[in-house]
Amino acid sequence: MSNSRSFDADQIAVVLKKIEQAYLENIRSIESKYSSDLRMRDEKILSLNQENTALRNALAEVSSLLKLYKQQNGNKLSALKCENERLSFLVSCYENLLNGDKKTMFNGKMKAVTFSYDDCVTQDRRLVKLLNKYGLKCTFNVNSGLFRSASPIVVNGVTVPHVRFAKEEIKPLYEGHEVAVHTLTHPSLKNLSDEDIIREVEEDRIALSEIVGYDVVGMAYPGGTGNMNDHVAELIAKNTGVKYARTTTSTHNFEPQTELFRFDPTIHQHAEMDKMFELAKEFIEMKPDSPKLFYIWGHSYEIDALDDWDRLEEFFALISGHDDIFYGTNREVLL
Numbered sequence: 466m467s468n469s470r471s472f473d474a475d476q477i478a479v480v481l482k483k484i485e486q487a488y489l490e491n492i493r494s495i496e497s498k499y500s501s502d503l504r505m506r507d508e509k510i511l512s513l514n515q516e517n518t519a520l521r522n523a524l525a526e527v528s529s530l531l532k533l534y535k536q537q538n539g540n541k542l543s544a545l546k547c548e549n550e551r552l553s554f555l556v557s558c559y560e561n562l563l564n565g566d567k568k569t570m571f572n573g574k575m576k577a578v579t580f581s582y583d584d585c586v587t588q589d590r591r592l593v594k595l596l597n598k599y600g601l602k603c604t605f606n607v608n609s610g611l612f613r614s615a616s617p618i619v620v621n622g623v624t625v626p627h628v629r630f631a632k633e634e635i636k637p638l639y640e641g642h643e644v645a646v647h648t649l650t651h652p653s654l655k656n657l658s659d660e661d662i663i664r665e666v667e668e669d670r671i672a673l674s675e676i677v678g679y680d681v682v683g684m685a686y687p688g689g690t691g692n693m694n695d696h697v698a699e700l701i702a703k704n705t706g707v708k709y710a711r712t713t714t715s716t717h718n719f720e721p722q723t724e725l726f727r728f729d730p731t732i733h734q735h736a737e738m739d740k741m742f743e744l745a746k747e748f749i750e751m752k753p754d755s756p757k758l759f760y761i762w763g764h765s766y767e768i769d770a771l772d773d774w775d776r777l778e779e780f781f782a783l784i785s786g787h788d789d790i791f792y793g794t795n796r797e798v799l800l
């Protein structure tokens with residue numbers, strides 16, 4: 466630790482008191498922030514409790530060592546220094562943890578940008594190249610029951626190809642980004658039985674986890690807000706391994722949200738291109754003292770339809786490369 470602090474037994478008692486206070490405050494903050502997501506609340510509290518216990522044990526250990534060294538007339542100064550460094554490190558870790566939910570949400574930065582694209586269609590190849598060129602991170606929402614399916618789609622009167630990738634293309638293509646659930650077959654979830662909703666989501670999640678080699682936890686609702694409702698969101702929260710799910714309702718703001726199973730994006734890239742530039746300028750200039758998130762979603766085939774690739778690259782160039790912005794996948798900025 467560069468800023469190693471020194472502790473004696475009295476100071477440890479003070480630190481303990483502060484930790485207890487901070488611990489209680491943090492529990493309260495977690496309880497209010499995750500009041501509608503009990504699973505996430507319990508996970509956060511469990512991890513806080515573990516850290517708290519570890520730190521208390523370390524403090525007790527160091528405290529008794531300090532007493533022992535004092536009795537031995539300070540003959541073990543180097544050992545004492547070593548214990549102090551260990552303690553200092555633990556305290557810093559705990560402080561970071563305590564601040565985690567309040568201040569340093571995005572790797573120590575107050576602003577984050579994330580992207581989300583649906584359907585895993587062939588135009589994603591060009592999109593991934595462009596995202597990688599500008600160091601931007603995206604979550605791709607994949608239907609594992611529809612690999613290789615192909616049917617043209619009409620967007621703003623223009624017919625464009627809508628061809629989904631083959632299974633083996635998924636992992637290499639989306640390397641460095643996040644793969645997330647878009648259900649097995651892209652149904653309107655609100656019209657399905659509870660059992661089918663859970664199956665469409667969880668089986669897609671398990672299949673995708675096997676394909677990419679990590680635990681898939683994200684989701685975007687197929688067909689967006691109009692094809693889901695609170696019941697669907699609750700079923701997914703309680704019965705699947707999904708930890709957040711995105712709607713298609715634009716907020717046009719950057720405020721944090723607590724409803725992670727009805728997470729609303731800031732903006733839809735295709736339908737609101739001008740507004741997206743306007744928001745980007747506002748976001749770049751902001752110097753917030755609480756976390757702000759700019760969340761953009763879309764379909765890469767829509768970029769073909771309006772021949773918007775140059776405009777999108779212009780946007781990527783504008784929003785990328787800022788030192789005070791964290792660029793992460795959806796799970797990195799939401800969980």
Ligand SMILES: [Zn+2]
Nearest residue numbers: 583584687688
């Ligand atoms: Zn879709």
